[in-house]
Amino acid sequence: MRAFTYERASTIEAAAASAASHPSTRFIAGGTNLLDLMKLEIEVPTHLIDVNGLGLDTIEKTPEGGLRIGALVRNTDLAADKTVRRDYGLLSRALLAGASGQLRNKATTAGNLLQRTRCPYFYDTNQPCNKRQPGSGCSAIEGFSRQLGIVGVSDSCIATHPSDMAIALRALDAVVETVKPDGRRHAVPIAEFHRLPGNTPHIETVLEQGEFITGVVLPAPLGGRHIYRKVRDRASYAFALISVGAVIQPDGTGRVAAGGVAHRPWRVEAADVALPQGARPATAALLADARPTEHNRFKIDLVERTLGAVIAEAKG
Amino acid sequence: MLNPTQLEISRRNLLITSAAAAAATSALPLSAAAQTSQTETELTSTVAFAVNGERRELNIDNRTTLLDALREHLHLTGTKKGCDHGQCGACTVMVGGRRVNACLTLAIMHEGDEITTIEGLGQPGNLHPMQAAFVKHDGFQCGYCTPGQICSSVAVLEEIKANIPSHVTTDLTAPASASAEEIRERMSGNICRCGAYSNIVDAITDVAGTRA
Ligand SMILES: Cc1cc2nc3c(=O)[nH]c(=O)nc-3n(C[C@H](O)[C@H](O)[C@H](O)COP(=O)(O)OP(=O)(O)OC[C@H]3O[C@@H](n4cnc5c(N)ncnc54)[C@H](O)[C@@H]3O)c2cc1C
Ligand code: SF4
Ligand code: FES
Ligand code: FES
Numbered sequence: 304m305r306a307f308t309y310e311r312a313s314t315i316e317a318a319a320a321s322a323a324s325h326p327s328t329r330f331i332a333g334g335t336n337l338l339d340l341m342k343l344e345i346e347v348p349t350h351l352i353d354v355n356g357l358g359l360d361t362i363e364k365t366p367e368g369g370l371r372i373g374a375l376v377r378n379t380d381l382a383a384d385k386t387v388r389r390d391y392g393l394l395s396r397a398l399l400a401g402a403s404g405q406l407r408n409k410a411t412t413a414g415n416l417l418q419r420t421r422c423p424y425f426y427d428t429n430q431p432c433n434k435r436q437p438g439s440g441c442s443a444i445e446g447f448s449r450q451l452g453i454v455g456v457s458d459s460c461i462a463t464h465p466s467d468m469a470i471a472l473r474a475l476d477a478v479v480e481t482v483k484p485d486g487r488r489h490a491v492p493i494a495e496f497h498r499l500p501g502n503t504p505h506i507e508t509v510l511e512q513g514e515f516i517t518g519v520v521l522p523a524p525l526g527g528r529h530i531y532r533k534v535r536d537r538a539s540y541a542f543a544l545i546s547v548g549a550v551i552q553p554d555g556t557g558r559v560a561a562g563g564v565a566h567r568p569w570r571v572e573a574a575d576v577a578l579p580q581g582a583r584p585a586t587a588a589l590l591a592d593a594r595p596t597e598h599n600r601f602k603i604d605l606v607e608r609t610l611g612a613v614i615a616e617a618k619g
Numbered sequence: 620m621l622n623p624t625q626l627e628i629s630r631r632n633l634l635i636t637s638a639a640a641a642a643a644t645s646a647l648p649l650s651a652a653a654q655t656s657q658t659e660t661e662l663t664s665t666v667a668f669a670v671n672g673e674r675r676e677l678n679i680d681n682r683t684t685l686l687d688a689l690r691e692h693l694h695l696t697g698t699k700k701g702c703d704h705g706q707c708g709a710c711t712v713m714v715g716g717r718r719v720n721a722c723l724t725l726a727i728m729h730e731g732d733e734i735t736t737i738e739g740l741g742q743p744g745n746l747h748p749m750q751a752a753f754v755k756h757d758g759f760q761c762g763y764c765t766p767g768q769i770c771s772s773v774a775v776l777e778e779i780k781a782n783i784p785s786h787v788t789t790d791l792t793a794p795a796s797a798s799a800e801e802i803r804e805r806m807s808g809n810i811c812r813c814g815a816y817s818n819i820v821d822a823i824t825d826v827a828g829t830r831a
Contacts, residue, residue, distance in 0.1 A: 308661045309681045309727060335723045338684070339704050351681075353728055379717075383783040388791040399786040403808025404778065405771065406705055408717045409724065539786060539807035 304341050311353045315515055316486045318352050323484030323513030330354045330515065332375060333409035335402075336418040343428060345419075345435055359517060362386070368523035371480075374413035374516045378468065379404070381412060391521060392529030393548050397471035400533040403540050413516035416469055416479065416496070417508065420462035420566075421542050422451060433459045434504040441504075444596065450544060453595040453602050455565040460504030461596070464497055464567050467533060470548040473568035474560040478520045484513035490520075497567030504566070527552040528617040532609050533562070545602050547609045551617035555579040559613075561589060561606055582611035664727040670695065671739025681727055685719075686710045688726035689736060697737035697766045701810070708809035711767035711774075712736050718774035720808075737766035740773065749773050752822035760813035768809045772823045775805045779827075797827035 312318035312330075322328045329348040331337055332355065340346040359373035362384050370391070372381060381387060382398035402410060424430040424442035431440035443451050443461055452463045477493045497508055510516075533546040546562035557578050560570040574589035586607040593603055667676040670693060677683075677692055686703075689695045689712070701709030703722045710721040713735040741747035749769050752758070759765040779795045787804040788795055795801065802823050803816075811819065 304682045306662045307681055309664055309725075331725075331728070333723075334725060334728065335705055335720070338723050338725065342703065355728065379778075379783060383781075388784065392791050395784065395791055396786075399784060399788075403708065404775065404785075404805055405708060405711055405718045405720045405808045406723075409719050539804055 305344060305347045305349070307348055308350045309353065310350070311356050313356070315357060315359075315482050315517060318354055318357070319482050319484045319486070319513050319515040321513075322352055322515070323511075325350050326512060328352060328513070332411040332414040333377070333406075334414075335406050335409050336414060340419065343426065345426070345428065354515075365520060370521045372412050372519045372521070374518050375411050378402070378407040378410040378412075378415060382407070390524035391471075391475060393474060393531055393550055394468070394471040394521075394529075396529065396531035397467040397546075397548055400531055400543075400546070401467035412468075412519055415466050416472075416516070416519075417510075418466055419507070421465045422462040423447065425462065434462060434500075437503070437505050447598065448596040449598045450542070450563075451596070451599055452565050453599055454569060454590050454593045455499045455567070456594055457500045457502060457504070459502045460500035460566070462500065462504065462566060463563055464507075464565070465542050465563075466568070467531070467543065467546060467562060469493070469497070469568045470546055470560050470562040471531060472519060472521075473570050474548045474550060474558050475521055475525070477522075480517050480520060481510065482515045482517055483511060488517075489514070493519075493568070494570070500566045507566075525550050525552075525558075527557060530613045530616055532613050532616075534605055534609055545605050545609060547606065547613050549578075549610070549613050549617070551578070551614065555614075557617075559585060559589065559610065564590070564593075564602060564606065578614075582607050582614055586610055666727045666730050668729045668732045668734055670734045671736060672733075677726065679726060681725065683726045684722050685712070685714075685724045685726045685729060685734070686721035689721060689734075692726075695736050695738050698770075699763055699766055701764070701767075706810070707764070707767075708771060709764050709767040711770045711809065713770055713774055716774070716777065718771050735770070737770055740769065747773065748826050749822070752825045753819070756818045756822040756825065757815070758819040758822040759811075759815050764809060764811045764813075764815075768806070768811065768819055771806060771809045772802075772819070772826075775802065775823065776827055778805065797824070799824055802827070 327348050328350040331351045331353050359375040361373050363371045365371050378398050382395045388395050424432045425435050430442040433441050441460055452461045472493045479491045479496050481489045527550045529550055531548045533543045535541040535543055543563040549559040551557035558575045560568050571589050574585045577584040577588045663680050665678045689698050699709040701707035705720045705723045711718050712721045714732050741750045779797050782795050784791050785804050787800050799820055802820050
């Protein structure tokens with residue numbers, strides 16, 4: 304790990320301004336992704352701003368009937384919250400399907416959204432990777448790509464976003480609230496928050512350098528059945544090969560998002576429209592532009608079968 | 620002549636020193652300039668926290684993980700380093716009663732915190748019920764993962780009591796239970812390469828039963 308200086312943030316605005324003034328600063332929340340990457344010198348900040356003293360750890364009702372979740376609410380506490388369990392079961396389920404009890408106790412809402420890919424070549428600093436080192440090439444496209452993305456991919460990068468929580472937030476149409484480095488408040492719909500890789504896979508979100516996430520807002524509850532199904536190589540404590548999150552109403556209408564397939568939580572309006580017709584047409588719409596590799600073509604069938612199981616569970 | 624303990628320590632120091640030297644050499648071209656422009660004091664911090672009820676103050680390199688602070692600075696070597704990347708659970712300790720991976724948190728982020736390690740749970744002759752249950756049920760073979768397993772399982776029973784749900788909880792609105800299935804899922808963050816899992820579940824179930 305490279306040496307760094309350390310400060311504890313006293314206010315949100317000061318934290319954002321301080322981060323903007325040093326280009327290689329990082330905020331540290333739970334630290335479970337950042338420190339992992341710093342040990343490997345994939346992240347090499349020279350200054351860390353510890354944001355754990357800022358509060359932002361509550362879950363509150365909004366006047367619109369939704370919920371405002373603080374950036375520093377731990378994944379365990381969010382999953383266990385009574386209102387979330389009752390009205391946004393999809394979010395609890397997605398959180399509980401991720402990582403381990405120890406990690407969820409530390410992991411925060413904002414840190415989870417900003418966790419970086421688990422592409423094996425991103426982690427292997429001996430291999431070219433456009434995301435880690437722009438312009439060096441992508442080892443995954445011709446390499447071992449079983450775990451990687453099939454849709455929204457580019458010739459520069461086929462990595463996936465690894466968060467389970469983000470799939471639920473995408474299906475629930477959450478909004479990410481931030482403070483810009485100049486102190487202005489800003490809100491970004493989750494649909495626009497994560498970027499596709501294009502030819503700049505190292506730029507993963509629309510956040511500016513130093514922009515600080517204060518929380519995430521959920522709209523009023525949708526009702527319906529909330530189901531999250533994650534398919535992975537072992538039954539627990541593993542990242543998704545693919546996952547399907549859905550909210551399905553008694554009449555069969557609803558919304559669906561998929562994980563493990565793209566550089567961002569993947570949701571397509573046409574797939575929501577096709578949902579009442581069943582898993583096959585909905586998956587065809589969801590993955591219409593898929594460009595899988597030889598190694599990960601299986602994910603298309605896996606999404607369809609998993610969605611089939613989700614629809615069956617919603618009816619049962 | 621060195622006794623076995625001294626030998627062990629000097630071998631370990633040797634390994635640590637040579638690993639650090641190798642890391643320093645490989646990092647040199649990029650970081651040397653940055654490091655010399657910063658004063659020594661900015662790269663270290665003072666932190667005070669309680670470990671097993673005892674106040675400890677350290678002035679340490681900012682990079683020191685809580686795990687390394689416990690093992691290398693406070694010589695509490697019960698907590699183990701397996702992977703150093705959050706993937707095995709050997710480093711599990713409790714901070715403010717909640718289990719965390721000590722390898723993925725910086726010591727300097729724990730100002731004022733109360734940390735409990737395996738040494739604090741119980742001692743020879745005064746075992747914590749969970750330690751006694753692991754002995755009774757043979758919940759280990761080599762024992763390397765055991766301190767992490769025990770800290771984790773003590774916290775798991777507290778999490779169930781606090782009605783925190785898990786991935787296998789069927790009804791999110793019903794109270795959490797301490798079934799074997801629940802315990803297996805909740806303990807998935809603790810890997811045991813010896814495969815002592817079934818006896819570990821027996822030990823935890825035993826303690827959960829006697830407490831209920
Ligand atoms: C072994 C292992 C298994 C895992 N398995 C899963 C899994 O199955 N599913 C899953 O979804 N996740 C999994 N994870 C990832 C885990 O969920 C993330 O590490 C965690 O959510 C990150 O949150 P954090 O608070 O620790 O983030 P940190 O590590 O503190 O930060 C991550 C990033 O977010 C930035 N950041 C943090 N807070 C803010 C803020 N308020 N504003 C702006 N920027 C901010 C930091 O600067 C950093 O760049 C796993 C992790 C490990 C180590
Ligand atoms: S897929 Fe993306 S993250 Fe993986 S090697 Fe290619 S560029 Fe790097
Ligand atoms: S040493 Fe911390 S999880 Fe493996
Ligand atoms: S007892 Fe050997 S690793 Fe678990």
